Amino acid sequence: MIELQHVTKLYPASARPALDDVSTEIDKGEFVFLIGSSGSGKSTFLRLLLKEDDPTRGTVTVNGKTLNTMSKWQVPKLRRTMGCVFQDFRLLRNRTVSENVAFALEVINKPHRTIKRVVPEVLEMVGLEGKANRLPHELSGGEQQRVAIARAFVNRPLVLLADEPTGNLDPETSEGIMLLLERINRTGTTVIMATHDYHIVDSMRRRVIELNGGQITRDQTRGVYGVGR
Numbered sequence: 671m672i673e674l675q676h677v678t679k680l681y682p683a684s685a686r687p688a689l690d691d692v693s694t695e696i697d698k699g700e701f702v703f704l705i706g707s708s709g710s711g712k713s714t715f716l717r718l719l720l721k722e723d724d725p726t727r728g729t730v731t732v733n734g735k736t737l738n739t740m741s742k743w744q745v746p747k748l749r750r751t752m753g754c755v756f757q758d759f760r761l762l763r764n765r766t767v768s769e770n771v772a773f774a775l776e777v778i779n780k781p782h783r784t785i786k787r788v789v790p791e792v793l794e795m796v797g798l799e800g801k802a803n804r805l806p807h808e809l810s811g812g813e814q815q816r817v818a819i820a821r822a823f824v825n826r827p828l829v830l831l832a833d834e835p836t837g838n839l840d841p842e843t844s845e846g847i848m849l850l851l852e853r854i855n856r857t858g859t860t861v862i863m864a865t866h867d868y869h870i871v872d873s874m875r876r877r878v879i880e881l882n883g884g885q886i887t888r889d890q891t892r893g894v895y896g897v898g899r
């Protein structure tokens with residue numbers, strides 16, 4: 671479902687490639703940890719999957735579509751099949767919890783009656799059913815991340831990309847977030863998560879792809895974070 675073939679990404683004015691001849695495949699329904707030190711290329715990897723950037727060389731395929739040759743007007747359709755979660759939550763500050771989630775459906779023109787039905791369902795799934803009318807600043811960090819996950823998942827994406835989703839959270843709260851991502855993964859959604867959190871990687875024992883200087887140096891099923899931490 672996701673394939674990178676000999677992908678190299680060189681940013682302008684940088685001597686070293688952010689990704690250097692990366693080839694890998696990720697199947698539907700997999701849960702993959704993307705690990706590696708700061709600057710190893712994890713975010714670049716995720717950005718290429720979203721076509722936020724194009725590779726300098728090589729091809730990126732998502733769900734049977736080659737992104738390199740995809741025209742601009744097709745990009746929103748691609749992104750509709752992918753949900754994203756970030757370390758800093760990125761919620762709309764002046765919108766309530768339910769408005770934040772509803773917004774993801776409004777922008778793709780879902781009918782009002784669908785939005786009214788689906789938003790409470792997904793808020794219940796993430797454990798926020800009593801907090802629909804709160805503003806983001808009235809929530810804890812873990813709760814804000816749950817809203818972000820609800821927003822990313824409400825459209826039932828094929829893939830969920832998470833860039834350090836537990837980076838701002840304490841270990842206990844992180845565990846709750848991981849249980850939620852596991853639950854989403856069990857619905858058949860592919861989850862790709864960039865992380866530095868070795869406790870999480872070691873306890874979950876899922877596929878681990880390690881990047882080092884833009885190259886894949888390890889790809890292990892049921893992997894651990896590794897010795898180099």
Ligand SMILES: Nc1ncnc2c1ncn2[C@@H]1O[C@H](COP(=O)(O)OP(=O)(O)OP(=O)(O)O)[C@@H](O)[C@H]1O
Pocket residue numbers: 681682684687688706707708709710711712713714715
């Ligand atoms: N827009 C950009 N312009 C120039 N260089 C960039 C840009 N984005 C990233 N880079 C460089 O590409 C390399 C890979 O960066 P990337 O953000 O993908 O790493 P990362 O593994 O996600 O790091 P971190 O764990 O710190 O988030 C780094 O050397 C970085 O400086």
